Amino acid sequence: MNLFSLDDAALLRLAEGGTPLFAYSLGAAEAQYRRLRAALPARVRLAYAVKANPHPELLARFAALGAAFDCASAGELARVRDLAPGRIFYAGPGKRDEELRLALELGVRIQAEGWEDLERLERFATGPVAVNLRVHPAAGVEEASRIIGGTGPSAFGVDEEDLPALLARAQGLRRVAIRGLHVFAASNERDASRLLATHAHVLAMARDLQARLGVPLEQVDLGGGLGIPYAEGEAELDVEALGRGLETLLGAHPWFTGQLVLEPGRYLAGxxxxxxxxxxxxxxxxxxxxxxxxxxxxxxxxxxxxxxxxxxxxxxxxxxxxxxxxxxxxxxxxxxxxxxxxxxxxxxxxxxxxxxxxxxxxxxxxxxxxxxxxxxxxxx
The missing domain is CATH 2.40.37.10 (Lyase, Ornithine Decarboxylase; Chain A, domain 1)
Structure with missing residues (x-):
């Protein structure tokens, strides 16, 4: 992978307008998206993580390529609401009331972090709402630097061991229905086998969740974590191997007929x-x-x-x-x-x-x- 998206001639030309600056190549971003899209099974939806780089030029290019968007604030929702209606996810561990109301108004897919999100959505919703439940896994990739949190204590989601109690409590909800699973447990991982090990655990968790709910899951959101090299000689993420592994996992779980979601941010924009x-x-x-x-x-x-x-x-x-x-x-x-x-x-x-x-x-x-x-x- 080329660690510099623009050559020296272009950089010197751009610097004439004044420094410091960030210079970006839309062509490089599009090439990353197309390579990843081509490597993955058709049932995998790519939801670009807006937090990685929310610049309007980049968002418009990804929207034109068919990307969905993973948002984590009302500000990010505002940036993409008109670019990709029906292709927006909304996550975050500390959603405010007004943000949940906006998400309901826009009809985006909400990633509920726990009972607090579910209970407020039950009060705010005027009709049926399907949500994905974020679960913090008990096993998976351990990060060298804790950005998302690995498998230790976390502010994100419901701890996997607490899932049965929450589902029992959620049976009393009338407007809100859990119809998907969301897990995000790695950051900047360049080893496809390590990502796939976590994804295998997530799909096993999803099988248990579907059995407990008694209805088919519409989505399993595997989160992001797709890494890039930051030094010469560092190995790239083998996205073709990742795609083959996801195809194998889907074949091993015929009960799941819904959609897998990946949330690459750094991989596409970095x-x-x-x-x-x-x-x-x-x-x-x-x-x-x-x-x-x-x-x-x-x-x-x-x-x-x-x-x-x-x-x-x-x-x-x-x-x-x-x-x-x-x-x-x-x-x-x-x-x-x-x-x-x-x-x-x-x-x-x-x-x-x-x-x-x-x-x-x-x-x-x-x-x-x-x-x-x-x-x-x-x-x-």
Whole structure:
């Protein structure tokens, strides 16, 4: 996989309009979508996770390709409500009353997190409502960095062991009916076999849920977690193997005649983006070379959260590579974008950070210390 969606000539041209900036390739995003769609069984619906990158250009392109959308706030619902009516899911562990009312008004598929969601939907609904119930599994992929939560204690969903008690309580509901299962237990997983192991557990859980409900499940939402590489040499997710594995799982569960849902976000948007910033200062400190950039964790928070840098290159420069610590302009030692290897740098040089199309601009702390907000530029 190409870690940089745009070449040096394009990046230098775009930087002439001012830096820092996020530059995106719509063609790269579409290629990711088409590859994943082609690899998966027809019964799998792709619901793009809007939180990864909610830019209107990207949402419109995915909608035109037939994507559904996974939303986690009223703001995200507003972004896609007219793009994909009938193809919207609404999730989130802390839904407010007004957000549930809006979801009912729009007719989106609600992922209920627990009894609180079910009870309020029962009060707010004016007619029958089918929902998916989010369950926090007791087994599955354990994350190296807890982004979604693995199988430990979680704010998300109903713990799998508490499911029987909740279903017994839900029998008293008159307007709300549980007709699907939602499980999201992994983040940025590049091993198809590990994802499939979790999916197998989810389908076994769904079989038990259908037996307890006594009615066929319409949907089993497997969540996201499809990963991308952030360094040269890291293996890509084998989406063809994932597709073959899902086909095998469907064949092993003939009782399920409904629709599988996947919620890729990072996988679709990440490879489309590059972050560009110029070097403002280079210094040596006790044996460490620092390259200080115009932007840092105020624009790219992920390295601080995960300890893993984005892939980096010096645009238009070559020469022997030397270790460098990329630092930002903030008045905190937490403002580090990672340890990388780059040619000799001087102030004014342009540094590109790849795979920055997901969890970049909208995840960051742009207002912090009132530094300039990066531009966003889209290339065809």
């Amino acid at each position: 490879p489309a983006g590059v972050y560009l910033a110029r070097v403002t200062r280079v210094k040596e400190s006790r044996g460490v070379r620092f390259a200080i950039l115009e932007g840092g964790v105020n624009h790219l928070l992920r390295p601080l959260l995960t300890g893993q840098p984005f892939p980096a290159r010096a645009v238009g420069k070559s020469g022997p590579l030397r270790p460098a610590t990329l630092a930002g302009p903030l008045c905190t030692s937490l403002d580090r974008l990672g340890d990388v290897a780059l040619p000799e740098l001087v102030p004014g040089d342009l540094v590109a950070l790849g795979m920055a199309g997901a969890y970049g601009f909208t995840e960051a702390m742009a207002p912090f210390l009132s530094h300039p907000v990066p531009r966003e530029v889209w290339e065809a």
